[in-house]
Amino acid sequence: MRIVFKTDYMQDIRPWKDGYQLSLYLLLLAVAIAAPWWLDDFYLGELTNVLIWAIAGLGLMVLTGHTGQASLGHAAFLAIGCYANIILVEAGVPFMIAFPVAGLITGIIGATVAVPALRLHGIYLAIFTLAMSILMDDIIVLAEPITGGVAGKYAPPVGVFGFMVDRWGTPNEFYWLTLGVVVLVTLGYINLLRAPLGRSFIAVRDSEVSAQAMGVDISRTKTISFGLSCMVTGWAGALMGLYAGAFNNETFSVVISIQLLMMIVIGGLGSIHGAFFGAIVIGFLPQFLSISKEYVGAVFGGSTVAIPGLEFGIFGMILIAFILFEPMGIYGRWLKIRTWFELFPFYRKDMFKRQKSYLKTERLR
Amino acid sequence: MSLLELENVTLKFGGLTAVDDLSFSVEEGEVFAIVGPNGAGKSTVFNLISRFYDPYAGKIRFNGHDLLQVKPSGVAAFGVARTFQNIELFEHATVLQNLLVGRHRHRTTNLLSEVFFSSSAKRQEMENREKVEEVIDFLDLQAYRDKMIAGLPYGVRKVVEVARALSTDPKLLLLDEPASGLSVEETADMRWWIDDIRRQMGITVLMVEHDMGLVSGVSDRVLAMADGAKLALGTPAEVQSHPAVIEAYLGKAS
Numbered sequence: 001m002r003i004v005f006k007t008d009y010m011q012d013i014r015p016w017k018d019g020y021q022l023s024l025y026l027l028l029l030a031v032a033i034a035a036p037w038w039l040d041d042f043y044l045g046e047l048t049n050v051l052i053w054a055i056a057g058l059g060l061m062v063l064t065g066h067t068g069q070a071s072l073g074h075a076a077f078l079a080i081g082c083y084a085n086i087i088l089v090e091a092g093v094p095f096m097i098a099f100p101v102a103g104l105i106t107g108i109i110g111a112t113v114a115v116p117a118l119r120l121h122g123i124y125l126a127i128f129t130l131a132m133s134i135l136m137d138d139i140i141v142l143a144e145p146i147t148g149g150v151a152g153k154y155a156p157p158v159g160v161f162g163f164m165v166d167r168w169g170t171p172n173e174f175y176w177l178t179l180g181v182v183v184l185v186t187l188g189y190i191n192l193l194r195a196p197l198g199r200s201f202i203a204v205r206d207s208e209v210s211a212q213a214m215g216v217d218i219s220r221t222k223t224i225s226f227g228l229s230c231m232v233t234g235w236a237g238a239l240m241g242l243y244a245g246a247f248n249n250e251t252f253s254v255v256i257s258i259q260l261l262m263m264i265v266i267g268g269l270g271s272i273h274g275a276f277f278g279a280i281v282i283g284f285l286p287q288f289l290s291i292s293k294e295y296v297g298a299v300f301g302g303s304t305v306a307i308p309g310l311e312f313g314i315f316g317m318i319l320i321a322f323i324l325f326e327p328m329g330i331y332g333r334w335l336k337i338r339t340w341f342e343l344f345p346f347y348r349k350d351m352f353k354r355q356k357s358y359l360k361t362e363r364l365r
Numbered sequence: 366m367s368l369l370e371l372e373n374v375t376l377k378f379g380g381l382t383a384v385d386d387l388s389f390s391v392e393e394g395e396v397f398a399i400v401g402p403n404g405a406g407k408s409t410v411f412n413l414i415s416r417f418y419d420p421y422a423g424k425i426r427f428n429g430h431d432l433l434q435v436k437p438s439g440v441a442a443f444g445v446a447r448t449f450q451n452i453e454l455f456e457h458a459t460v461l462q463n464l465l466v467g468r469h470r471h472r473t474t475n476l477l478s479e480v481f482f483s484s485s486a487k488r489q490e491m492e493n494r495e496k497v498e499e500v501i502d503f504l505d506l507q508a509y510r511d512k513m514i515a516g517l518p519y520g521v522r523k524v525v526e527v528a529r530a531l532s533t534d535p536k537l538l539l540l541d542e543p544a545s546g547l548s549v550e551e552t553a554d555m556r557w558w559i560d561d562i563r564r565q566m567g568i569t570v571l572m573v574e575h576d577m578g579l580v581s582g583v584s585d586r587v588l589a590m591a592d593g594a595k596l597a598l599g600t601p602a603e604v605q606s607h608p609a610v611i612e613a614y615l616g617k618a619s
Contacts, residue, residue: 009494009495013494191479191480191482192479192480194490195474195479195482195490196472196489197479202455202466205455205457206456206458207453207454207455209417213446213447214441214529214533216466216469218438224476
């Protein structure tokens with residue numbers, strides 16, 4: 001076990017524990033930047049997809065993992081971000097301006113929606129946001145002149161610092177663009193968590209009455225959290241639109257909302273790592289399933305006909321297994337494994353005994 | 366002028382009068398205790414001062430400001446901090462993070478400077494850490510600094526709650542049953558701390574407590590309540606021997 005001897009407040013304020021940890025993350029970043037040289041185009045595309053999901057997961061994590069407000073409607077904000085970005089690009093706005101603005105628009109819409117929504121707690125908030133997700137489908141169809149309705153829209157190649165970036169034409173550049181957004185969002189998130197606002201999110205999640213007694217304005221904090229969450233989700237949506245190439249009212253369905261929530265629960269609520277772990281599961285599971293299905297078919301001589309609903313069945317089972325056996329998600333399990341190695345042979349089974357799952361916003365009402 | 370004044374405060378829940386025309390004032394620098402049987406309305410008085418409830422009638426003034434004009438989250442800004450009877454800590458955060466939330470009322474940075482962690486945000490964090498470390502030293506919490514609340518024993522949580530309230534740099538500290546559920550040793554510690562909070566830090570303390578040993582040991586004045594109304598007000602000895610108080614606790618001699 002590494003023990004860091006602290007002699008300076010900055011050692012706690014800095015996001016990394018010590019030089020060793022920092023170098024590990026820098027190494028990971030270097031490996032990620034070099035991905036186009038060690039991955040073929042297919043897997044690079046999949047990796048891009050995982051990163052986009054991770055951005056969306058980070059967005060939802062702010063709201064659900066750190067502020068304790070469940071949302072089943074984040075696909076609606078993916079849609080808003082996606083359409084806002086493409087509509088701005090089509091109107092001749094350069095992508096480098098359209099992209100941040102698309103996120104801002106989503107954030108402002110999200111914060112506006114939050115004002116009535118956050119009077120609701122727990123399950124009622126989940127129902128409200130679910131309705132929002134269902135409504136968005138119809139709104140896109142009704143607003144046909146702007147959104148293209150059922151026929152949908154196509155994502156044109158976009159210019160980034162003078163390079164033309166396109167999912168299919170230049171997958172490497174598109175991957176780096178996504179990676180850049182991931183790094184920036186993650187850094188902003190880390191900064192927020194070590195500043196008063198991030199701590200007030202956690203305060204609201206864990207005890208609204210005492211947060212209030214400490215001078216935290218509950219509704220204001222929740223609204224800011226909703227706004228930030230939607231802004232990041234909007235950026236993920238914009239990238240998702242570019243990645244898909246074509247999209248219509250059905251692209252961002254309720255299923256995506258549920259998948260998003262599942263993703264952060266599986267990854268581990270209340271941690272930045274959790275968003276990434278969850279994205280890896282959600283992103284690679286369909287591929288893993290189709291590969292293993294072929295394998296099972298080859299070994300046992302069964303047919304390779306697609307089984308309807310197989311993917312969601314397996315997702316559901318994984319989710320139930322996590323809620324039952326590891327409510328802290330993959331990140332929670334990872335912490336336990338790491339502690340086991342660090343303390344070997346002194347790890348005790350009940351060391352993490354007292355943890356409960358989050359999402360208990362109704363507790364005080 | 367008194368630090369905290371309650372004037373004819375009445376609170377009704379439906380047909381039940383929880384606080385009945387209550388008036389008292391707390392002077393700067395004193396330790397003021399409220400005692401009374403269960404259901405007397407002691408914690409309700411705290412919740413009225415914290416603005417969780419709106420009084421039916423009456424006035425609450427703190428340091429010359431009308432507290433009834435501010436939101437619940439605005440009370441802390443005047444320098445009123447409190448603890449809760451059933452500990453309300455941020456369970457899934459470390460002790461240090463809990464105490465840092467107590468610094469929230471001194472926040473001067475905005476969203477943008479926090480997202481980019483500008484030099485002003487960094488400076489603010491350093492200042493917050495300095496203040497919080499003073500409190501940690503004062504209450505002997507060094508061993509628990511980076512521990513999660515969820516794994517701490519009850520007695521320590523009680524102290525962490527006092528520490529979080531002290532981190533806000535309050536003028537008035539409301540302690541809701543600081544010694545409930547504590548062992549004899551822990552209660553003795555709490556007694557010295559309350560004494561030091563008043564003497565060293567110059568903070569006025571208003572507390573609700575059942576432990577008469579603690580109450581008579583630290584408080585300058587005691588208010589006895591029953592059924593939401595004032596029974597007696599005076600020094601601990603005066604209140605303990607007051608006939609109405611004895612009657613409320615033990616019943617009438619037949």
